[in-house]
Amino acid sequence: MRFHYRFLPLLLVGLLLSVSAVYAQDGFVFGDLMPDAPELAARGTYSVGVRSLTLVHTGQLDVLHARAGETPRYDRPLPVEIWYPATIPAGKAERVLYEQVMGNFNDAKRPLIPFTFAGRALRDAEPNRGTGNPAGATPAGGIYPLVIVSHGYTGSRLLFTYLTENLASKGYVVVSIDHTESTFRDAAGFQSTLLNRALDDLFVLNEMARLSEKGGKTFLAGLLDANNTGLIGYSMGGYGALNATGAGYSANAGKFFGQMTGGSKAFETRLMSSPEYKASLDPRIKAVVAFAPWGMERGFWDAEGLAGLKLPTLFVAGSKDDISGYEKGIKAIFDGAVNADRYLLTYLNARHNVAPNPPPVESLKPGLHIDEYYRYAEPAWNERRINNINQHFVTAFLGMHLKKQEYAKYLDVPQSANDSPVWTGFKPRSSVGLEMRHAKP
Template sequence: MTKRRLFVVFLSTVLFISTLSISFGQSSTKPFVYGDPLPDAPELAARGSYSVGVQTMDLIHENQLDILNYGKGGDSLYNRPLKIEVWYPAEVATGSDVLISYEDVMGQNGSPNRPIIPITFLGRANRDAKPFVSEGAFPLVIVSHGYTGSRYLMTYLTENLASKGYVVVAIDHTEATFRDAGGFSSTLLNRSLDDLFVLNEIARRGQQDGSFLKGLVNTDNTALIGYSMGGYGAINVVGAGYSPQAAQLFGTMSNGSKALEKRSVGNAEYQASIDPRIKVVVAFAPWGMQRGVWNAEGLAGIKVPSLFIAGSKDDISGYEDGTKAIYEGAVNSDRHLLTYIDARHNTAPNPPPAESLAPGIHLDEYLRYADSVWDMRRINNINQHFVTAFLGIHLKGKEDYKTYLEVNQADEKKPWPGFKPRTSIGLMLDHKSAN
């Protein structure tokens, strides 16, 4: 090959890579970060006006049932550790959010084929920044990951909401993270209990002298967001009591424990636990309907406004007999269902980490995050848009945001409110009012 042709090939390659970088929102001075808006992002995907702070906290939920050792003798209680990440409006010059490196892992605790592998990825936040309290307290958003997952699974959304004036708390659910995955019975029992404990603990610390949360968070105005098993727990917290069939299944898995009955429909203790501070719920691909976890009476217990988000080809939680069936059954909730046509289960996570693309890495590390039809960055932007609209309406009283949930699905040529022309294809948004 001649030197001239080599130069042409080299130049073409450089231009191709540069074009890819630009299309991905990357440049030499501003790399693309999870959650950054793509050129076709809908309007409300853009970050808000607040700079974002972030802090890590370690909590202890004392004297909890040690369900993984139930019936094996000895003490059946343990002090359950919960690590949380808190994103919040920070007292930093507007637009000065810095690149931050989040450290997580991929893999599966105890799996020889999928060993734990450290990963890092970038966000835009200020570690341990001074909270912004000049405008009063902000609504609380609690975020619950899937099985398995981590508190960093949805940073594209947690950072975005904090920039819009929310205190966002994401939980590492013990015995359900990549690092410490344990028996499934722990997830079945503890999801809703973890959510309620974190709500109470954030409320307590919001009144505590010396806590960075004092004066920052309004727990009387709370949203709960859950993905997969996080969605399973979230809709239980807001009123969907588990069915007798679910309690029986749990007993089979846990040496005969009846602990789940306390979170089941008709149980007085469960009914008393439904917390009026939680005003709305967002459930991404909630697991359980296919397994008979809820019946009609249980789903009728959801009375707060609800936003359900799912892929029409979800092969983990199901769609017609899964998320859509939950949406249809929540008859006492004013509710929306956002559907990604032909997407599978992963409608909530960050995009796949760079490490998942390396040679020799188990395919499941990539598939934990990716969808085979949709670009995850695109899904992330659409989620930011609709969750912003939904929470804005119900937690901040933004009546003008209702327009974004009023779409005309009959006219494919007319873009949805907030969407650029020709970019609302592949989506459905349904709405039902409460009975």
Template sequence: MKIRPLLFSLFLLAFLFNGLALTSINAQTQDFLYGDALPDAPELSKKGEYAVGVQTVNLINTNQVDILKSKDGKDPSYDRPITIEIWYPASVDNNAKTVIYNEVMGTAGDTLRPITPFTFKGRAYRDAEALKGSKFPLVVVSHGYVGSRYLMTYLTENLASKGYIVAAIDHTDSTFKDANAFQSTLLNRPNDIRFVINEMEKLGAKGSKNKIAGLVDANNTAIIGYSMGGYGVLNVGGAGYSQGLAQFFTGMTGGSTAITINIAGNAEYEKKADSRIKAIVAFAPWGMERGVWDAEGLKGLKTPTFFIAGSQDDISGYEKGIKAIYEGAVNADRYLLTYKNARHNVAPNPPPVEALAPSLHIDEYYRYAEPSWDQRKLNNVNQHFVTAFIGKHLKNQDNAKFLDIQENSNDKDWTGFKPRSSTGMELLHAKPAN
């Protein structure tokens, strides 16, 4: 009989076919880059029509308060260095190679979590020629403490591919490589963001020597911040800090009053209102539970704002933290997207492969990862809603169907999401009181 040889041949063919299929899947997995769309990614998370260029620019903000050297109420000044990464729509030839980002884990000066270099692939092209012909809205991104300008490349590359010029900041004294005393972050975070908006307008002005000359529409600007970046963008957007923060800051710096420039009610602060900013995205903004804002300060936030939070955030807090900011910002048109059971890390890239090493401190993994969510899923959902929100305010896109949806994602599939894929989320929307 020849049945057994035939069955064996069929089994061998099936084995070989499955082996080839697994090899193909593994190859695809290895080629999966931060921000790529999962099979269940919502509609607006997909990449845009443009190739993306990326460049590094080193800036100097002159004559700034050197808060780390303040003493007896006296504030010396210094020239503050700031590095930014700029992503932009680009013109790319067929021989161009995509970027390799150089990043680190760990924290400067921490013996338990020493600086550990690693690299990861991006979709952008280093120093490619910018695409000429039209202006693009500006997006400025501010990382957490500690962090870096590369912490959210899944989002920065994605937005640039959709026709935005995106600048992400390395906040001096607040990055993995140079983390320093916290008073520098408290004082400089909003100041850095304002400075970078102004510098991007200069770099993008006609006649500038930069690649993006003539391409930046700074009058249509969005600012995006994560954690301490959220603390910064809300202040830049109009939410003045409290007198309680001013008193705390004075105590921790030996008498410096430098932070009063960003306190609600200060005439100098009120003059800084920036009409160029049309939208704010605040991921897990820090500070409400620590008295950074009060009711009067939050009333100053009038720019449309999209908050993103985890319901179990144990760094910024949720009910008395991020949700309290959302509820107190009564003069802003605002949204609050909540990932149920997520903690604080609702904004970063997925953990790098190097963070999985058992020899590293587990917090290197939890610098990025969420215990109850796939980080790539979070990234895709963030891309979707940030695209909808800033597209509405910076490009006048009609994205109401993606934003004006029922609160509970478990009740019905949200518009733009594939069937059965929009579980475990809540989206609240409140209009300005006046």
């Protein structure tokens, strides 16, 4: 029988579903190691627990309902997922099912479709309060460093479980935010995302500090050291993370926001020129990881704003990023942050999806909009490989700055992996396709 090429797409989808089914049967979860995973990608020595909370930021400016320069206020709910070192009882499996959706809120062409996926954590497990940080000094004032994670627009607090679980297994408390009006389930006007990202990050930091006070009644009491915090953001999350840590927005960004909101002044407090902005910077944040941060190509930063970033920062980008831009986008931010000790990890020929989990099995089903798959997938890269490489470098970077571990050798590698011996921590031939830049103040 002659094969008709018009059947090829269906054949490929069938093959992908079969492969995914095998992964599921073998117990594969996002973040598990590929054969070529670099050294620091492996999980740490801690078992992992996970819990959900909803925090409420009261009295916030409601820019979606700003009119004629007047901006009302509202209470802003922020669901968060928290991963932490845990004690797993005998007979219990370190296993969890996360509930997620694909699609877009209020989009008839991409309706919300619930799905679940597995992770390596135990829901509501008791925290491990016993051993602190076995690889280094226990931080003063708490047991584990805090890491805050911020998704893109649109996105979810569950978009990076490969990384959040991994970090918790290495002795961090990791809190990932559902940014209200910016998730798959509730996406609304972009002006809310522009204003609230940095504000949400800083509020969650305050709440984690409050909830972890010794003698408190929550599971977080005495568990973390908010004075030793790392901030991770992807896309609009990277945009907000940079602003939360010193990169004040430009006057042009303020004008853009004002035009979107009928003259609202709410954004002025995030401009580099604002004394209120400078006063908001929080010294408890010690390091930043910015995956594909958005905004530079749209003029949201100028030289003065980028010079305000002074914290150690790891940028991660695709050289063909078609959302945030590369040469005039992410790399321009890296070049302009002249007062920060900074790294730029580049995936050659990758586009924007250098941070999320791999595509879930459900995104491979025939008939779905292709963007359900491309919300996660990279055209030129295996997403599982990207995940392992991110686990390796984020472990090295946060380990250096939050745990004082001797991990510089993993970051201070030749710029091009294509033109050099294999990078430290990588298996032979496996660092091809990567670049790493390092610049100091």
